[in-house]
Amino acid sequence: MPAATAFDQPNCSVEDGNRITAMPQRNSAPKRDRHRGRVTGGTIIRWFAVAMLVMIFTRAGGDLRALEPSPSIHALAPVPTKPIAIESLGWRFNRGSDQNYDAWPDQWRRYEGVGYPKYVVAELKSHDEEFDAKMLRIDRSTMKSWKSLRESIKPLSEIDRVLVPPQPLLLSTGLIAMKAARFLPTLPPSLVDALSDQYFRVQLDGGQFKVQSPPIAASRLYQYQLSCDVMTEGLRHDSVRVELVFLNESGIPIDVKSSAAFTGTTPWTTTSLEMVRPPVDAKTMLVRLNIERSEGGLEDIRGAVGFDNVRIDKFPQLRITSDQSTGVYKSGRPITLSANVLGLTTTDTQIQFQLKDVNGNTVDSAILPIKTTTRAVMFDDLRLQGVASNSKAFRDRSHSPLMESSVQWQPRLLDPGFYRVEAIIVAEAVARGSAPRARLGAHTTLAVIDPTLGGTPHGPFGWTLTRGDAGLAPRELAEWLSDVGVAWVKYPCWIGPEDTPKAEAIANTLSRLQDVGIQTVGMLDSPPENQIAKYELRGRNGIVAAELFRDREIWQPELEPIMSRLTLKVRTWQLGGDRDFSFLRRPRLKDTISEISKGLQGFGQPIEVAISWPWLERELPVSETSWDAVCRSSEPPLEANELDAFLALNEPDKRVSDGPRTWLLLDPIKKSEYELTDRIRDLVLRMTAVRTHRVQAAFASTPYDPEQGLLDDNGSPSELLLPWRTTSRMIGDLRQVGSLRTRLGVENAVFVGGNRAVVMMWSSDPKEEKIYFGENVKMVDVWGRATNLPVQSDPVQPHQKISVGRIPVFIVGADPMLLAFRMSVDVTPEQFDALLGKKQQLKVHFTNPTREPLVGSVRVLTPESWAVEDPIRGWEALAGTSLTESFDVVLSNTAKIGEYEVPIQFELDTLPLKLITVYRNISIGPDGxxxxxxxxxxxxxxxxxxxxxxxxxxxxxxxxxxxxxxxxxxxxxxxxxxxxxxxxxxxxxxxxxxxxxxxxxxxxxxxxxxxxxxxxxxxxx
The missing domain is CATH 2.60.40.10 (Immunoglobulins)
Known part of the structure; x- marks a missing residue:
């Protein structure tokens, strides 16, 4: 049996632990009738049934999954919950996988080298040794009686002449026996070989272990799913992973997909890699089983690991795309979605589309038939599948059809927000032959934006584009980045001195970015691959700025052509990538950076230089610096309150000096460790902290990272893109000036700039705050959805009702003067002594925030148990001046100890009149x-x-x-x-x-x- 077996019906399988148990058999040959000298018919039939049973299992290669189910079984089978593969390859590690009986799976190769000692024992072991022992006893019994059984076949075939009268059942048995006699072997088949359930076991002994399967064909026409059963016993340091490795035509690995790690003690568990598409240039693939030491170098000297049921399923490849490659649409624009299928073997297929919002609610759906075209299978595909070019199978299959199917769908027009589109293949037969209904799906994401929302994309928020233009044309890239709120871009610019086309493309891209108002920073992080050897680095870890810029005679000739060209467009340059702290603790750092800056400038325009510096390291005094900006970061990222504290500590020096400007990295917290609500809240609050302090730029350093980025790996929007974009557009060009004291204690921050103001509000618990922000006010959530906030009538103060929760919301259209006036109001004292019947003075302080004189009145609305002689006072205030109005308060005998909410009502003589009511808490109680x-x-x-x-x-x-x-x-x-x-x-x-x-x-x-x-x-x- 080959090590890799193709199963025609992968959905027909036997669950782990199932066994076929044979009935105990006699140890002697069939007895003959003493009176008639003939073989007893019933005894022969029983022996013959046992032999046929053994033959069936051994002919199946010892693998129950190779059996063909009958059509009636298909008819009664339930609809599968997972897609059915069109082909499956697998290793069950049973006797059929060990043809030479050396307790090692055939064609599997063990890695041997430093850290991978030979003395770590690995072998095929039985799941149930007691069962194998029983089967072995049956085999021995069969061996003793096999010769007599073969001799009995011939008389049985002539039973029609022996039996009087003739018996129909025995006559039929005789016909079967005549055919069976042709292939009954000299030695009996082995039940233990056919039924033994084995697995691959590794006994740990202080070393690592790695083994890999033989390679099998891979094609980009399909996607693959790897599954494997894993068991661990007593692991403390080691971890276990299963990997799918793709190789190029030369057999060199070009991509590795790894499962989750197992450690400790784990019962048999199925791990899988779902729907993996081979990379470009992949020709074959293999499975690798890994046992690795801990990151600290510790290894287990005790413990065991088991592997079983390694399986690779091949599926048709379904891709869903939109007519906008970035997945970002402006509201009101039609959206066209395309589903494309490769490798489908049936034409009876439909695509089911479902469009869901961020909460998982279905917004629109459709089921559409797909249009199918056919083409011949490529010769290369057949050769990679092991089909000889001179064989009949090659000639037949090279003319077989390969289905390319597609369908387009236009959902209804969408409101601003984040959406997920799912496409599912609905087919009657995806597997070969008759099969139940099978479903295979793919998805993409969309972001619909309101282009009029917020201000222009100015401010500190930007991205580091480590992928460069990501395959987008310069105009498309610039428009996309501007639409999603990007105001700064770091762009990799280190190219070869002779690469004129690439230099031309970079210059064009940077010009387009600057045309839409995006600030650009050139990033010199890594030279081209073919130049790295010139720098005499010690391994890939040596590719850091401090090493690359060590020898001016090497780097200056390489960079002079690109710098001479780009310094006309880019003024600021970062040495090294984000989180490259290689300049930390370098001697004479001021002089070193100064020399690098002069060398880069050459005959071009004067430039500014930025370097990276960790938050947990003290920034150098201004007198010891020569760089113009410093990019701060830490891992894991600082929380919002921590970032606020670090920035506050850093600001006093910056106010009195011209030291390096502050940049920082602003990456989301990890998707695998936090809920979406927490990730959004943390990101928005950290962006808020940036606008509270003197930060010139804040970058998302890995926007394409599915774990800590704003986009999926393929560039489609992730759940955090719109919260980032909304926050950038709402507050990017504003400055935080304080917060409001609200009645319910809702947390908030007020941002103002020019004649525009935004209030951001959030709360740990759901609350409905009542407050007046002015007329024509809207609430915008992080997804960019705007809601009008009508004014509710109230005798004390007309107000808007604002529902607030854990995720911040933005109040736009608020009156900046009204907000400034509210924040200026204060009262003293905040506590009255419990001196009943005696006068105490309440002072109300406020400021005229306008540039014009202001006239109005103030009224204190006290509780009934408080007496105020003159509760209403008129006042006049010049532009920018502050006033204090005093009120005499007398507490009656019924005044109770506690805290009181006191409304203070201002009426401003403006056109139109404005009524502003603020609430301040005043306590009554004895001092101390x-x-x-x-x-x-x-x-x-x-x-x-x-x-x-x-x-x-x-x-x-x-x-x-x-x-x-x-x-x-x-x-x-x-x-x-x-x-x-x-x-x-x-x-x-x-x-x-x-x-x-x-x-x-x-x-x-x-x-x-x-x-x-x-x-x-x-x-x-």
Whole structure:
């Protein structure tokens, strides 16, 4: 049996652990009838049935999955939940995979070298050695009786002349036996060979292990799925991976896809690599089983690893594309989607489209028949599949049709937002022959934007384009980047000195970017591959700026042609890639960078130089620097509050000097470790921190990274592209100037610039804030969807209702003057002493934020237990001046201790009149005294009330505490609290259950003082 077996019906399989158990057989030959001298018919039939059973399994090559199911089985089979492959290749590691019985799978190669010792034992082992022992005993019994069985076939074939009268059943058996006699071998087939279920086991002993399968053909017409069962026992340091390796025509690996890692103790688990498309130039592929040491170099000396059921399934290749290669559309523009299928073997096929929004809700759908064209199979494809060019199979298959199918669909016009489009093949027969309905899918993503949203793409937010133009024409690239809010671009520019066409293309691209207002930075991170040897580096890890720019005589001639050309267009240049910290702790760094800058400038225009520097390293004093910008970063990225703190620490020096400008990297947190909501919130808040400080540029360094980028690997939008774009367009050209004090404590940040203002709001818990921002105000979510916020009428203050949650929202169209006025309002004091019946002064401070004089009135709306002699005051304020209005407040005997929300209403004499109401919290309570009252229902049925007083003032205080309960006699307790002490008193009420859910009042009168403290106590269990 070959090591790699093609299974015609891969959906017909036997689950792990299933066995076929044979009935115990006799140890002697069939007995003969003593009276008639003839073989007993029933005995012969039983022996013959056993022999046929053994022959069937051994003819199947020992692999149950090679059996052809009957058509009736297909008719009754359930619809599969996974697509059916058109071909499958696999290794089950059973006896058929070990033709030479050396306990090693045929044609598999073990890697031997440093770190991969030979003494690590690897061999084929049985899953169930007891079962194999039983089968072996049956084999031995069969061996003893096999000769007699073969001799009995001939008499059985003549049974029609022996039996009197003739018996139809035995006559039919005789006909079968005549045919069976032609292929019955001299030695009996082995049941243990046919039925033994083995796996590949590696016994760890302090070394790594790697083994690979023989190569098999790979074609870019198809996509492949690799699956393998893995088991680990007692791994502490080592990890296990299964890899699919693609090789070029010379047998050199060009791409490797790896499974998740296994370690510790893991029961048999199926790991898989889903739908992998071979890379360009891939001709063959193989499976590699890896056991690797830890990153720290530690290896396991005990433990075991098992591999089983290695399988590669080949599927038709389905791709879905849009008529906009970037997947970004402007709202109102039609969208055309195309589904293309290669390698399909049936014409009875439809494509089901589903378009879903970011929440997974279906927005539109369609089922359309696909148009199919055919072409001949390429000769190269057949040769790679092992078909000899001079064989009949080659001639036949070279003329067989290969289906190329496609269909187009235009969904309805979409509102701004993020969308996922799924295309599914719906076919009656994707597998060869009759098969249940099979489904194979692909998806792409779309981002629909409102081009009028927010300001122009100016500000600090940009991308590092490590892929260069990513295959887009310069005009298309510039338009796309501008549409998604990119204001800065780092572009790789290190090319060969003779590569004039590439230099021309880079210059054209940079010009296009600058035409749409994008700031450009040239990046000198790595020379062309054919020049690396000139720099005498120690391995690939040596490709860092400090090593590349070590010898001016090497790098200057290589870079002078491109620099002379591009310095006319690009002023700022970064030495090394992002996170290249190779200049850190280099001696004479100021002089080194200065010399590099002069060498790069050559005969071109003066340039500015930037280098990378980690956040956790102290930035050098200005006197020790010669570079113009420094790009800060860390791994993992700083959280929003950490970034804010680092930037705040860095700012004092920058305000008084002309030191290097601050850049930073702003990559999202990892997709595999955080929920989407957390990733969006973290990214938006860090972008907010950038606009709070003096940061010139903030770059997404890996925009194409599916894990920490803004796009998928193929360039289509990821879930974070629109949140990044919306935030960039909303606040990119604005500066954070503060925040509003809201009634519900919703977190917010106010951004202003020119005559435009944006308020960003978010909350850990869902809240509905009521606040007035002006007329014609909209709320925009991170997906770019705008909602009108109508003004709700209210006698105290007309307002808008704003629903806020964990993901920030943006309020656009807010009145900048109104926001500035709100933020300027403050009150003093924030706490009144509990001096009932005595005047205390409340001061209201505010500023005229306009450039014109302002006239208006202010009114304090106090609680009923507060008395204000003159609650309304008129005022006049010159441009930019601040005022203070004072109000005399008297607390009545019913004023209770606690915190009060006090509305302060301003009416501005503008055209039209503006009413602005702000809310400030003012507390009532004695200075330095903290009072807590707690209730508890006791097992006896009494209610215990505990009064706790803490004195933080410098003098002792005494109070007569009276506790009032409606309908009952009050109780009292005299309490003296020394400075710095806490005193507790307990009061008990009978029939306490009757008081649960009600209220009681604590009135504490100061002994020899004017304070009266009124507390409302909620009675709880």
């Amino acid at each position: 005294l903290i009072v807590k009252v707690m209730t508890r229902l006791m097992p006896s049925g009494e209610l215990r009330v505990e009064i706790e007083m803490t004195n933080r003032s410098a003098i002792a205080q005494s109070y007569n505490a009276l506790l009032f309960v409606p309908g009952r006699q009050y109780q009292s307790s005299f309490i003296t609290i020394k400075s710095g002490e806490t005193v507790r008193r307990e009061i008990f009420w009978k029939n306490g259950r009757e008081l649960i859910g009600g209220q009681m009042t604590l009135r504490a009168s100061e002994h020899d003082g004017g304070r009266v403290l009124n507390y409302t106590v909620e009675v709880k269990r």
